[in-house]
Amino acid sequence: MATATGTNAGATVERGQLPGGLTRPPAPPKGLPAPLGWIEQLTGMTLLTLQTMRAAVSPPYNWGGEFIEQCWLVTKRAFIPLMFCTLVFSYGAPGVTGGSILATLATTDRLGAFAVMASVRELATWINGMVIAGVAGTAICADLGARKVRDELDALAVLGTDLIKTLIVPRFFALGLMTVVFNYWNTAISLVGQLIANMTVWQESAAGYLSTFSSNFTIAEVAFNTLKVLTFGFIIAVVCCYKGMNAKGGAAGVGRAVNQAVVVSFCAVYVYNYLLNSLLLGAFPETSTLR
C-alpha cells in the first residue's frame, strides 16, 4: 500500500492542463456509478435535513425575514395554479368518474362520503404536493442552482455566512408551513369542485352531499392529512434545496438539477402517500366504514 500513495506529482501533468500551457475545458462532471450515486444523494439529503434542524434550533435566530419572504413567494407562485388544478381535477375525477362508480351502485346521494376518501385522504394532498413541488420547489431549486453555478454560494460562504441558516432553514420551514396552509384551502376547493359535479352532473342535493360528508369526516383523517402534507413540504424542500445546492456544470447543470428535483419530489410524494394511507386505513378501521 505504501507504494500506491507515493508522490510523483512532478512527472504527471495536472488534469485540465495541456503540456503547452494551454487549458482544456473541464470534463463534464462524472458522478459515482448509479447505485452508489443514489446512496450518496440519499445520505446527502438526510445530512442536509439534520443540519437544517440543528441550525433552526441554535441561536442567533436571524432567518425570520427570509422565512416570511419565502412564504410570500410560495403563496404568489402556487396559489392560482393550485386552485385551478384542484377545482378542475376534483370536478372531473371524483365528481364525474367517481360518480359513475356510485351510479353503478345506485348511491349517488352518497357522493359526500366518497369525497372524504377522494379529497381529504388522497386528491387534495397529492395535488398539493405536486403543485408545490412543480411550482415553488422548481423555483427554489432554480434559484439556488443558478447561485451555485455562478459561485455566489461559495462567495457567501467565504464571507462567513452560514448558508444552512440563511438559505435553507427559511425555505425548509416556509415550504412546510405553506404546504399545510394550502392543504386546508385546497381541501375546501376540492370539496366545492365535487359539490358542483354532484349538483350539475348527478342532480343530487347539496344538503345530502354535505350531510354525508360531515358524518364521515373524522379527526383521524384530518390528523393524517396534516401530517402527510407537512412531510410532503419538508421532503420537497430538502430535495429541491439539495439538488439546487449541488448543481454543477453551467446552464445545462441548473436545468438538470431542476429536472431531477421535480422527479425525485414527485416519486417521494406518491410513495409516501401510499405508505401513510395504508397505515391510516389499517390503524383506524373506522375511517373505512360509511355512516
Next chain:
Amino acid sequence: MEAGVQPSPYEPRRRRPTRPSGLERFANGFVDPVRNILVEAGQIAAFGFRAIIELPGVLRYSAEMLRQVALLITGSALVLWAMQFTFGLTCGNESVYVLRGYGASSYAGVFSALCPIREATPFMFAYMVGAKIGCGYVAEIGSMRINEEIDAMESLGLNPMRYLIGTRLLANILVSLPIFVVGLVLFYVGEVFVILFQIGEISRGAWESVHWAFTDGPSIIFSYLKTLVMWIAIVIASMYYGYTARGGPVGVGEATARSMVVALMLTMVLNEGFTFFFWGVDPKLPVGG
C-alpha cells in the same frame, strides 16, 4: 381639418406621456395577466404547429430520432413505470376500502377497473412526462440556446426545428404506445398486489370477474388517445420554453420552472376535457338493464 388648428411644422408636438388613471391601472391588473396567458398560449400553439409541419422532414434525421427513442426508453421509461406501479398500489388500496364502506366489497373491481383507464393512467403519465421528459427537454434545449448552439446549427444550414424539435416529437409519439401498454400492465400488477395479497379481503375469482367485466377495449383505446394528446401537448410546451430560453443559467432554471406550471395546467384541463369527451356522464357500465 382646418388649417389653423394644425401645429406649426417647426414645433414638434409635445405630448407628455400621461400616467394611466387609477381606474385604468385597476382594469389593467385584471386584463394584463389574461392577455399574457393568451399571447403565450398562441405562441406555444404556433410553435407546436410548426413542429408538426416539419415532421415529414424529420425522416432525413432518422438516426437522431432513433437516438432520442433510445434515450427515452433508457432514461424515462423506468420512472414512468415505477410511478404507474405506485399509483396502482394507491388505487387498489382505495378501491377495497371505499367499496367496503358502501357494503359492496366484492365490487372492488369496479373501482379498480375505472380508476386506471379513465383517470389515473393518463393523469399520471401526463404529470411524469411533464416532470421527467418535459423538464429534461427544457434543460437540454434551453442550455443549447444559451450556448448559442441553435444559432450555430442554423448558420450551418441545419433546421433546428427539424433536427432538435421534430426528432424529439416523433420519438415521443413512437415511444408512447409501448410505454403506455407496459405502464397499464404495471398499474394492474400494483392493484393485484394490494387487493389480493396485501389486503386479501375478496377472492381472486370475484375480483377478476368484476374487474375484467368492467374493462373494455374501446375504453383502453380512448385512454391511450387521451394519454397521447396530453403527452404531445406537454412535450411541445416544454420544448417551446427550452427553445425560447434566454438569460444565462438563471434563464434556463426559470424556463424549466415555468414549463412545469404550464404542464400542470395542461394536464388538468386536457384530462378532464377528455374524460367528458370520451365517457361523459353516462357511466357506460355493464350493470342493470
